Amino acid sequence: MSAILSKTESWALFSLSAACTGILANTFHGEGEPLIVSLALSGLAFAFSFCLIRWLGPTFMRVGLKGKDMSKAKQIEIPETMGAICAVVYILAIIIFIPFPFYKYIVAATSGGGNKDVMFELNQVETGRLLHRFPHSKLASYLSAILSLQSVVLLGVGDDLFDIRWRHKLFIPAFAAIPMLIVYFVDFGVTKVVVPVPLQSYLGEIFDLGWLYYGYMASVTIFCPNSINILAGINGIEVSQSLVIAVLIALNDVLYLIPINARPHPATDSHLFSLYFLLPFIGVSLALWKHNWYPARVFVGDTYCYFAGMVFAVVGILGHFSKTLLLLFVPQIFNFLYSAPQLFGLVPCPRHRLPHFNARTGLLEPSTAQFKQPPKPLVDIALNILHKIGLLRIEKNPQGQIVSCTNFTILNLWLVWFGPMREDRLAMGITAMQTVVGLLGLLVRHKFALLIFRQDNLTV
């Protein structure tokens, strides 16, 4: 891969950067406008990551951060762990962003305006230029989110460098979540949840989960990064699914910001918080996507999967919409549950489960796990049933014993369903499915949540 930008690319990136810098400079006139600043910074983050990914490829390869693309006829080596570049640019962007949503309150407080100014802002929140500012007390939670993201990047780079064992790396996100959870504890400490209507006669309207709530948050932070990390293995799939999830969360956030009511929605702040974290993420991910899509010029590394998952966990938890978040993770949840028989050792699990590349046709086929001895009776029955309902393909020897089955990942299942296809077709299929399922999830969230909750917080 050439490490220099083409002339067209240089000009496009330069124009984008200039435009974003112009927008940024303009926000210093008047009151400033955090949401516009966030958009401009995201544009700059895209341009920076794009250049750095291109330029630093050879450097990464020199120190051994490189890998072979298994699903190509010509297995050349390309740079690995390039997600770390995106993550560093992203973190810099959200740090530089800090003064924009937080500064104005200080001015109000020190100029003697005090509460009066703050009231004024609340009234104007949906129309005025003061839109989208945060109370200063949110700063600690914003900083804790950055700390958690930075921790996951630091540990992710460690993982990519040292190739940490599977059962250890599962807990990397849990370690990284510590700053966020500790500041949550010190700062809000809200551990109460709204009880669904059918259960309210037993538990009351609001139930305090106490320490369990921290366990729940830790689980979300462990689940999101790892679930992205196991839906991986073909060009572009990690970034594509992350982009779809990010865009859908952002879409959901925007629903809370459009002025459909006279009064601003009570959850406005939470969803702004989420947008401020997602926009630059979309920026850097697009730059990475461009290089990681088929045929890949770089690999993203575990770092990117952890980082992306952590961004989602952070906005879901601190924005208080973790249940909605999980609706967008349905394909990942399915993939995890579907993988369970292999992850927990009921079925043999080869070192790599990515689809098999057929060099003759140039297409991907389902990869298989070989049974050295026939499966136990119960497993045998289960595999036969899965085969019958089309959730698996098994092969039997003349004696009727199962000798192999396709690997338990959603990628292989897709190939079982739709036949061998080229790598990018597979990635497109999964991405489209993720989009459709996610949109359905949001529909469920906003249309049917009223069946079990007293109110949808969008229409409060």
Next chain:
Amino acid sequence: MSAILSKTESWALFSLSAACTGILANTFHGEGEPLIVSLALSGLAFAFSFCLIRWLGPTFMRVGLKGKDMSKAKQIEIPETMGAICAVVYILAIIIFIPFPFYKYIVAATSGGGNKDVMFELNQVETGRLLHRFPHSKLASYLSAILSLQSVVLLGVGDDLFDIRWRHKLFIPAFAAIPMLIVYFVDFGVTKVVVPVPLQSYLGEIFDLGWLYYGYMASVTIFCPNSINILAGINGIEVSQSLVIAVLIALNDVLYLIPINARPHPATDSHLFSLYFLLPFIGVSLALWKHNWYPARVFVGDTYCYFAGMVFAVVGILGHFSKTLLLLFVPQIFNFLYSAPQLFGLVPCPRHRLPHFNARTGLLEPSTAQFKQPPKPLVDIALNILHKIGLLRIEKNPQGQIVSCTNFTILNLWLVWFGPMREDRLAMGITAMQTVVGLLGLLVRHKFALLIFRQDNLTV
């Protein structure tokens, strides 16, 4: 180097950990006591870093993080960048510490005690069990300090991996300082300084430096890490100087906490803040020192130098005693100024300037820079003068032209003054000098500051 702990070491570390865990568990009874928690966590941080440094050595070497010890007869390869382990343990320790100084205020606020409890604390601050708590508003600045430290570690690891060019790596600490400076801007925004008495007739008692103050803070953060990084090259010297500086700052902090007056000192909070950051630093550094002292079993890497310097910059800036801090950096300042002729190219600068190891005697001798052509007349005169006053040693050819001079580092100068010596003697000498100069600096700070300032803030 063996990667396992000896039986004695295991028992000692186990006992220490058990004792610290016991102390920690005890603080949950009653009111808790942040300073004691900090000490216990520092003990645990020492034990953890000690074990991890020992255990992870082979892993680091496997991925190429290793180096040859140039100043030994047998140049075996040993692990490099082990400072990163200390830094990660340290960051985990100061994150886990967060609830201890910050939680109680929340309880006071939510239990309806409100201001009354806070007043109670202020009254009892020097005697009661509520000693050493922070107002919640300090949380953001505490978190920003952690963010800056974590950034410097992330960038430092990048430097150790990719071997970034000298003129780029100078600015690594400046990048890492961004979160701290931005939160400073959003949070306090205090940029006023007390004017020395002789200048007060011109500038007034208090002078607002405005943006210059941010420039000053950025300079301090650039200076501290880099100055430690250039006083390096022999076993143990990086950690020793950092430990001396850390202990001296901690000593200065303690001066503000001992109850010499009836009322607590107004700067108590700042110096507690500093202690909370320094105690775990001393813990992890001792563990590293044990492995890095002559004969070194591991190298510390640039990561450690950046990390150590950043800890000092953070406590100096956020504790508002950066001038005092610089008094403790006198040897580093001298070393930097003394290095300037080589750093700025007036005198040839070889790739490595560390003292020369004489394999026959086993002693270190001053290393030299060779002049390919005679120096320019002015440089020639300057070098001759430095030679005369004993700040350099030059060699001339029969024509009287300078052909070589000792390298411009304090380590070589020490060898010029006291003759060749073994590596550990040199490190001990420099460390002792650092201690004496630092103590003198503190004496100057507290005894003579009154000559140019109206009051020493210790005796307010």
